[in-house]
Amino acid sequence: MKLVSFNVNGIRASVNKGLPTTLKQLAADVVCFQETKATPEQVAEALKDVKGYHLHAHSADKAGYSGTAILSKQEPVKVQYGIGVAEHDTEGRVITATFKDHVVVNSYVPNSGQDLRRLDYRATWDAALRAHLVKLAKGKLPVIFTGDLNVAHQPIDIARPKPNYNKTAGYMQSEIDGISALLGAGYVDTFRHMHPEVVKYSWWSQRFGAREKNVGWRIDYVLVSKGFEKQVKDAFILNDVMGSDHCPVGIIW
Numbered sequence: 001m002k003l004v005s006f007n008v009n010g011i012r013a014s015v016n017k018g019l020p021t022t023l024k025q026l027a028a029d030v031v032c033f034q035e036t037k038a039t040p041e042q043v044a045e046a047l048k049d050v051k052g053y054h055l056h057a058h059s060a061d062k063a064g065y066s067g068t069a070i071l072s073k074q075e076p077v078k079v080q081y082g083i084g085v086a087e088h089d090t091e092g093r094v095i096t097a098t099f100k101d102h103v104v105v106n107s108y109v110p111n112s113g114q115d116l117r118r119l120d121y122r123a124t125w126d127a128a129l130r131a132h133l134v135k136l137a138k139g140k141l142p143v144i145f146t147g148d149l150n151v152a153h154q155p156i157d158i159a160r161p162k163p164n165y166n167k168t169a170g171y172m173q174s175e176i177d178g179i180s181a182l183l184g185a186g187y188v189d190t191f192r193h194m195h196p197e198v199v200k201y202s203w204w205s206q207r208f209g210a211r212e213k214n215v216g217w218r219i220d221y222v223l224v225s226k227g228f229e230k231q232v233k234d235a236f237i238l239n240d241v242m243g244s245d246h247c248p249v250g251i252i253w
Contacts, residue, residue, distance in 0.1 A: 001253050003104065004028040004238075005146040005220060007203070007246035011036040011069070015046045017243040023050055026238075028250065029073045032095075034108035034148040036067035043069050058082070060092040067092045068106050068147070074099055083132040088125055096136070102228075103136055107147035112169035119172060126178030134185050142228035145187060148203075148220050148246065151175040153189070156199060157218035170219060187223040190235035190251050200237040203246045211245075220249045228253075 004026050008014035011033060023031060031053070036043050040057035047055060050071070057069035058081045070076075076097040082089030083096075097104045107129065112119040136143045152158035152171050164171040183189060191200075201216025210216065222235060234252040241247050 001030070002026075002028045002250065003030040003032070003144060003146065003222065003252075004248045004250035005032040005034070005106070005148075005222060006241075006248040007034040007108070007148040007220060007244060009035050009037075009244040009246065011038050011043050011067075012046045014243050019243055020047075020050050022241055022243060022248075023071075026241075026248065026250075030097075030104055031071040032104065032106035032146050033069040033071075034067075034106070036069050036092075037064045038067055039063075040069075043067075047071070056095060056097060058092040058095050061090045065091065066108055068095050068108050070095050070097050070104065070106050072097065072099070072104075083128060085128050088128050094129070094132075096132075098141070101141065103139070103141050103143045105133060105136065105143060105145045105147075107145070107149070109148060109150045111150045112172060112175065114169065116169060116172070119169070119174060123174050123178065126175075126181070130178075130182050130185060133182065133187065137186055137225040142231075143187075143225040144228070144251070145223040145225075146221065146249075149179060150219055151179050152217045152219055153179050153192075156197070157201075159201065159215040159217070170217060182223065186226040188226055188229040190222045190224055190229060190232050191218075191237060191249065193229050194232065194235045200239065202237050202249050206245050220246055222249060222251045224251075 043057040053071035060066040078098040080096040155161040202220035204211035204216040
């Protein structure tokens, strides 16, 4: 089985940049999108030429903002939109799809913002999402949690750690603590588990030629509930795939 997660920075824009061809080449069993910036109907229309998948999409109340979607070859047994907490469920940021043998949680975690205005909200969000994930992990099925988590966890995950630490959204200590708490609660970062010393990024600023210079951040992840990492055969970051300011990440098991 192969799962791929990709922040497309607008599903319609990404389709125009060749997303259907990319999906055919990736040949994943499950594809998780973040930042679709579209309603479920608009996502379905954008992906109408992508065959062989079931689609479940979730959108924000605010038009053209946030949004997540899951494509899967296998129809989920159950799909939950949001995490059941009203203050966190207006932006289309979480889809939980339960399949026969596993659970997939796709999330687009809020960015704390350039002026850090959402930093406090981000902490409450992280705690609420963690509670959702911990509860799922207590079930019988392994949980795969993936998406744009909007945080670089360790210095190895960001090209310029010192100038950004505790100054820039995505590398504030409270955000780092949020992902550390999730790992402490029984989740495993598959890429870092399999590649402890590999330097690879999944997002680059669209300014200053950052991608060409590889001045990036690893903020897109695939985490799994403890024990399931033993079944993961590969964890990857596909730097060569274009079409967004992010690149796809994923696992094979």
